[in-house]
Amino acid sequence: MAKKARVAAEINASSMADIAFLLLIFFLVTTTIASDKGLTIRLPPKQDQVDVKLKERDVFTVLTNSNNELLVEGEPMSVKDLREAAKKFIMNNNVDPASSESPAKAVISFKTDRGTRYDVYIKVMDELKRAYNELRAASLGMTVQAYLDLENDPKRSEDPRLVKVKVEIPYQLSEAEPTNTGAN
Amino acid sequence: MPAISTASLPDIVFMLLFFFMVTTVLRETALLVMNRLPAATQLQKLEKKSLVSYIYIGKPKDTGKFGTEPRIQANDALIVPKAVPNFVYSEKDKLDEVERDKITMSLKVDKEAKMGIVSDVKQQLREANALKVNYSTGKAVE
Numbered sequence: 001m002a003k004k005a006r007v008a009a010e011i012n013a014s015s016m017a018d019i020a021f022l023l024l025i026f027f028l029v030t031t032t033i034a035s036d037k038g039l040t041i042r043l044p045p046k047q048d049q050v051d052v053k054l055k056e057r058d059v060f061t062v063l064t065n066s067n068n069e070l071l072v073e074g075e076p077m078s079v080k081d082l083r084e085a086a087k088k089f090i091m092n093n094n095v096d097p098a099s100s101e102s103p104a105k106a107v108i109s110f111k112t113d114r115g116t117r118y119d120v121y122i123k124v125m126d127e128l129k130r131a132y133n134e135l136r137a138a139s140l141g142m143t144v145q146a147y148l149d150l151e152n153d154p155k156r157s158e159d160p161r162l163v164k165v166k167v168e169i170p171y172q173l174s175e176a177e178p179t180n181t182g183a184n
Numbered sequence: 185m186p187a188i189s190t191a192s193l194p195d196i197v198f199m200l201l202f203f204f205m206v207t208t209v210l211r212e213t214a215l216l217v218m219n220r221l222p223a224a225t226q227l228q229k230l231e232k233k234s235l236v237s238y239i240y241i242g243k244p245k246d247t248g249k250f251g252t253e254p255r256i257q258a259n260d261a262l263i264v265p266k267a268v269p270n271f272v273y274s275e276k277d278k279l280d281e282v283e284r285d286k287i288t289m290s291l292k293v294d295k296e297a298k299m300g301i302v303s304d305v306k307q308q309l310r311e312a313n314a315l316k317v318n319y320s321t322g323k324a325v326e
Contacts, residue, residue, distance in 0.1 A: 017190070017197060027201065036230040037227040038318045038321045039224055040288075040317070040319075041317055041318075043306060043309060043317055044315075112299040114298060114299055118294065119222035119295035122222045122321060123224075126224040126226055130226050148226065152228050178300065
C-alpha cells in the first residue's frame with residue numbers, strides 16, 4: 001500500500017449549502033422589494049376655501065360615479081379617450097369658445113363618488129397627469145419619458161426650460177369633495 | 185450516470201442571498217390589510233426615505249376580528265380617519281424641525297378600496313397640514 005501524504009484535517013463544508021439556504025429563506029420571507037414610486041400630488045391647504053371666480057369654459061369637469069363610469073363635460077366617456085380630450089381642452093387657446101382660453105387658465109375639476117374604486121381614480125389621475133406631461137414634453141421637443149426623467153431628477157430641477165414649461169402649462173387640477181350617492 | 189458535482193451549490197446560493205440582501209428592505213410593519221397597489225405610468229420616485237410616512241388602506245386580512253369594511257393602518261394599528269392627524273404629528277415629531285414640512289405621506293391603498301375612505305384620509309391630512317401626498321403605485325406597462 002502506497003503511503004499517502006497525510007492531508008491536513010479539513011472542516012467538513014457540506015453543511016454550508018444548508019446554512020446558506022436557511023439564510024436565503026429568511027431574507028425571502030422577511031423582506032420586500034421596496035417600490036416607493038407613485039403619483040405625487042399636493043393637497044390644497046385647509047384654509048383655502050376662497051372660491052376663485054372661474055369661467056365655465058375654463059373648467060374641464062370629470063366626474064366618476066359608484067359604477068366607475070366617467071362623465072366628462074356632461075358626456076359619458078371611456079377612460080381611453082380622456083387623455084386626448086383633456087389635451088384638446090388645455091391647448092385650445094381660445095379657438096373654441098366653449099373650451100379654455102389658454103393653458104394657464106385651464107382648470108380640470110375632478111370629482112369622484114365615495115363608491116368609486118380607487119384604481120379607477122388612479123387611472124383617471126394618471127391619464128390626466130399624462131395629458132399634462134405629454135403637452136409639456138411636446139412643447140420642449142422631447143419624449144414623455146425624457147420629460148419625466150427631467151422632472152424627477154433632483155439635480156436638474158432648476159433647469160430654466162422646465163420652469164418655463166411649468167409656467168406655460170401649469171398643472172391645475174382641483175379635486176372636489178366626493179359625492180355620496182348610494183353604494184359607499 | 186456520473187454523479188453531478190454539487191460543489192458549487194453554496195456559491196450559487198450565496199449569490200442569490202447577496203442579491204436579496206442588497207435589493208430588499210426589511211419590512212418594518214406587519215401588514216394587517218390587503219394591499220394590492222394599482223399601476224400607473226406617470227410615476228415619481230420618493231427621494232428621501234426618512235421623510236416618508238406610510239398609511240395603508242384596505243380590507244383587513246382578518247375579517248373575523250376587524251370586519252369587512254376597508255380600514256386604515258398606520259404603523260402597527262388600525263385607526264379611524266379622525267386619528268390620522270395625530271399619526272401625522274407623531275411622525276413629524278420624529279423629524280428635525282427644518283424637515284417637518286417636507287414630510288410626504290405615502291398612501292398605499294388597495295386597488296379595490298373605495299374613494300370614500302381615501303377622501304376621508306385626505307381631508308384629515310389637510311387638517312394636519314401634511315399636504316405632500318404620494319399615491320403609491322406599481323409601474324404600469326404601456
